[in-house]
Structures are given as structure tokens and as C-alpha cells.
Amino acid sequence: MANVKERQKNFFDVCGHCKIRFNCCWDAKPPITVNRERIIEDYLKTHGIHVEEPFVHAEYTFPKENADGHCIFYDKNTRKCLVHPVKPETCVAGPVTFDINRQTGKIEWYLKMEKICPLAGVMYRDKALLARHFEAARKEILRLVRELSPEALKAILKRDEPDTFKINEEEIEGKILNKAYQNN
Numbered sequence: 001m002a003n004v005k006e007r008q009k010n011f012f013d014v015c016g017h018c019k020i021r022f023n024c025c026w027d028a029k030p031p032i033t034v035n036r037e038r039i040i041e042d043y044l045k046t047h048g049i050h051v052e053e054p055f056v057h058a059e060y061t062f063p064k065e066n067a068d069g070h071c072i073f074y075d076k077n078t079r080k081c082l083v084h085p086v087k088p089e090t091c092v093a094g095p096v097t098f099d100i101n102r103q104t105g106k107i108e109w110y111l112k113m114e115k116i117c118p119l120a121g122v123m124y125r126d127k128a129l130l131a132r133h134f135e136a137a138r139k140e141i142l143r144l145v146r147e148l149s150p151e152a153l154k155a156i157l158k159r160d161e162p163d164t165f166k167i168n169e170e171e172i173e174g175k176i177l178n179k180a181y182q183n184n
């Protein structure tokens with residue numbers, strides 16, 4: 001599982017002390033591809049973690065939430081993710097997020113503001129850290145948008161990402177652009 005280690009940086013030294021009550025694992029609804037669903041289910045089984053029907057299959061697939069709105073994989077006691085080594089692509093990428101701009105044909109990269117994510121503030125001040133993380137985040141998100149169905153990608157792009165600012169943009173493959181906006 002060397003690739004798992006490579007894809008998953010642990011920022012727990014910052015995230016473990018986060019004082020924001022409704023943190024990034026609250027109302028997160030990270031998109032789950034068919035492939036990621038299988039990987040997470042295998043991980044749960046292998047590690048003897050029982051979560052009853054962990055996924056919601058709606059406009060797009062995402063982890064179920066607790067009554068208070070936290071992701072079912074969020075452990076409130078440890079403040080860690082139960083599936084950390086195999087967690088969804090957008091969770092690995094955070095605090096980097098994305099949008100696809102129909103007019104420019106580009107994928108745009110955003111960073112959360114420090115007021116909603118202390119880790120983003122740490123990254124913003126440490127440009128080398130941000131550059132390293134951005135490369136990892138970019139790889140995760142590009143894989144995600146390639147693997148998602150058109151319906152799922154469209155549904156995700158409708159979600160607002162307030163309190164973020166643009167840090168980069170690049171051309172996106174035509175087939176992803178078509179998938180995002182076909183029949184719209």
C-alpha cells in the first residue's frame with residue numbers, strides 16, 4: 001500500500017488542535033466514486049470497523065452523516081478520520097478545492113480561508129508546503145473528476161464553496177468539460 005502512504009499526508013498536528021466547531025468533516029458530503037467505495041469498504045472490513053451502510057446513493061454518492069451532521073467516518077473522540085489512509089479524494093485535497101469554469105474551459109483551484117481552516121493559513125504562509133500539497137491535491141482531484149459519472153460531477157459542481165479564494169487554474173480535458181456541462 002505504498003501509494004496509500006504517498007497520497008495521504010497527515011496534518012493532524014494542525015487539525016487535531018482546530019477550534020472550529022463545525023469543521024471540515026461537518027456537512028462535508030465528499031464525493032465517492034465506485035472505485036473509492038470499494039476501497040473504503042475493503043478497508044473497513046480488513047480493520048474490523050463496522051459502519052452500517054456507510055454510503056448514501058443520491059445525486060452523487062457520499063458518506064452517511066450522524067444526527068449532528070458530522071460525516072459517519074469522523075471520530076469525535078480522537079477527531080480523526082476512521083478511514084484516513086483511504087479517505088475520499090476531496091478530503092485528501094483539502095483545504096484545496098476546485099471548480100470547473102465552463103466559459104474558460106479551465107479547472108480552477110481554490111484554497112480555503114484561514115477563518116474556516118487553520119491548516120489553510122499554515123499552508124498560505126509556507127509556500128513550499130502549499131506547493132507540495134497542491135501537487136498531491138491536484139492529482140487526487142483530477143483522478144476524481146475523471147472517474148465520476150456526468151450526473152455526479154454536475155451535482156458536485158452545484159455545491160457552493162464559500163470562504164475560498166483562487167490560487168491557480170489550468171486547461172481541463174475536453175471530455176471532462178463535456179461531462180460537467182453536457183445537456184446543461
Ligand code: SF4
Nearest residue numbers: 025071073074081091
Ligand atoms: S471521510 Fe474522513 S476526512 Fe472525509 S469528511 Fe469523512 S471523516 Fe472527514
